[in-house]
Amino acid sequence: MTEASGGGAEAAPHASGEGVGGSAAPDREGGWTTAVRDRLTRRLSIDELLPTRQPAYVGSWVYVFGVVTIAALVWVVASGTVLALMGSAWWHTSSLGHFFNSIHFWSVQMFFIFMVLHLWGQYWGAGWRDGRAKTWMVGVVIFLFSIVTAFTGYLVQQNFDSQWIAVNAKDAVNSTGLGGFFNVLNFGQMYGLHVMLLPIGVTLLVVIHILQVRSRGVVRPIDDPYVPDAAPGSASGGRAR
Amino acid sequence: MNQPAPYFHWGFILISLPNLVLIIVMLALFVAALVAPFPHGGGRHRADDDD
DSSP, X not given: OHHHHHHHHHHHHHHHHHHHHHHHSOSSOOSHHHHHHHHHHHHOOHHHHSOSOOOGGGOXXXXXXXXXXXXXXXXXXXXXXXXXXXXXXXXXXXXXXXXXXXXXXXXXXXHHHHHHHHHHHHHHTTTTXXXXXXXXXXXHHHHHHHHHHHHHHHHTSOSHHHHHHHHHHHHHHHHHTOTTTSOTTOHHHHHHIIIIIHHHHHHHHHHHHHHHHHHHOOOOOTTOOOOTTOOTTOSSXXXXX | OOSOOOEEEETTEXXXXXXXXXXXXXXXXXXXXXXXXOOOOTTOSOOOOOO
């Protein structure tokens, strides 16, 4: 009791001392939390995260491919969650299980189709311009993660098809030197990767990708002469934040 | 459905019919997205004022 009160008596001056010191210090304290908060506030204002208007050049169906890919990913994750909850016996034997299995399969097809269409649009539109290189690179990583995720999905169907794929893929993966760790015949490893680690990775990267796109806005068309904020002497102008 | 897909073989190119159809559909979809008119709302303008 005495120690506790003594400790409290000792602790009090520290607390008040911070207050005193704080009054003498600048208004904005340092530290990584402040730096991160300031950076996020500066780069991700709510107006940019949820804009009500877009530039006129965004009025093209090409810009719809990205958001359709996200919509497909939502269906992939939702149907995959149901499949994981119910198990392979359910998705192989019941009509409802077949239905959700098909939803999962076809939403993955849509995800890849529209991701590639989005990739084509950004490639031929040079979407990495004006400070958007990291956005492009994260997109590339999402593509690679998605391929591995889909591959592990083929391996965990729990049917002869998945066994056939796994046995054939074993040689292919061994030839890359990764077979010692990434063992396609290890169902537990493939299932864990497919339903947990890789989906988390893909989803996290997609969130980062969207935030990157929103923080810089949609890149201007290559031949768009409208450059309102071009710095004097700038050859390209445009948003280069 | 439960049989191998037909394959096309031209020189070094070997592709199944479903994959060939898928690629053609994707190319058609991409071209259509480029040329099809996009429905604009009432507020069409150059809103990219780059704050």
